[in-house]
Amino acid sequence: MSGVLYGLGLGPGDPDLVTIKAAAVLADITVIAYVTPLKNAAAGASFARAIAAPHLGGEKIEITIPIAMNENPAPGQLAYDQASREIAGHLDAGRDVAVLCEGDPLLYGSFMYVLERLNESCKIVTVPGVSSLGAAAAAANLPLVSRHQSLAVVPATLPEAEIKSRIAAANAAAVFKVGRNMAKVKRVLDVLGRMDGAIYIERASLPEVRVLPLADAPDDAPYFSMILTTET
């Protein structure tokens, strides 16, 4: 295949947190691919495409990857199979393709499912992006780790005991994918004596961002929310 496959990190949501490199790729690229909700495959329903929108210079060929959006996403094997075949067709024809990714492409990103299907057969360029981790810490002006401290990045979808052991092993923790797992995470942090100073951040970098002490956080958090706890 002679086209280049880009895994394009677009940052946490604010279009101004797109990098100069990613904006240049968006302006020039012929084909873009992105995940959409299974129940609403319209381009406008893709968060990644919304971040990219101000940087798209004119018409693109667009490939949607419809995936069920819930807290425990199904692998969507068939959707990734089909999208990867379509992408491979463009690469074969010499057209570059960018897979649009909110945040960073390789930290809980859907790009990895395309990457594992096409890795051996084409040139891959991953463009890293600002992660939701950095954006959440920035929204709270909260230093995550310094010097000899370690950080655990933990999905809230894990069983309670797993969340607890992983957070207990580190100085600071970022709990991703909070959503409906809020009560579970609060119980863990309470047991670990880490409720004090724990911060809840919702939609970091967007105009509707919310930063709250964890104790005041809503029980039904959106999927794009995070809890940060650091050594006090």
Next chain:
Amino acid sequence: MSGVLYGLGLGPGDPDLVTIKAAAVLADITVIAYVTPLKNAAAGASFARAIAAPHLGGEKIEITIPIAMNENPAPGQLAYDQASREIAGHLDAGRDVAVLCEGDPLLYGSFMYVLERLNESCKIVTVPGVSSLGAAAAAANLPLVSRHQSLAVVPATLPEAEIKSRIAAANAAAVFKVGRNMAKVKRVLDVLGRMDGAIYIERASLPEVRVLPLADAPDDAPYFSMILTTET
């Protein structure tokens, strides 16, 4: 104080991995501050300033923060005290100040030492940046974590037993600050059965980037190097 203090994330080294937001701040800001090596306080010796250089639109007032650069950095309390006083003077006079940070300002960044000194007295805006973590994974095209996996971010400067327990508690790990601690990290990963598939990345995003299987990595790694290990 009426000026705004920016903690400005500039990404891992490639000036094109600066965000559009950070580039706009750099173009407009009056005062910039950055860490320089204690033994060479020239502006040209600052990594953060080098990343910023193509985006600085004209003359700036520049504040250097001379800090001893070694793997076990002294807190440099006096240097941060003095720089923070100087920064406060500009903020008082209504001038905005940007503290330039390689990577992300709140992940092992020096911005936190200025932040803790001025936090209560001025408006703070942290602009998140692409972290060296995302850049290292991108250089290797290596997915870090997906779905229910957790990640440990661990400095290699910790004692061997501490590195081991923190990595053992997670599915994937990023070991920062490798430098002269290479042999120690290799021993840990060998004991944990994680040498296979572990990747060494040096100077991610820069033209001189190196990506090697960990087994082939040099014993004397530079400070800006990282080891990634994921579930195979």
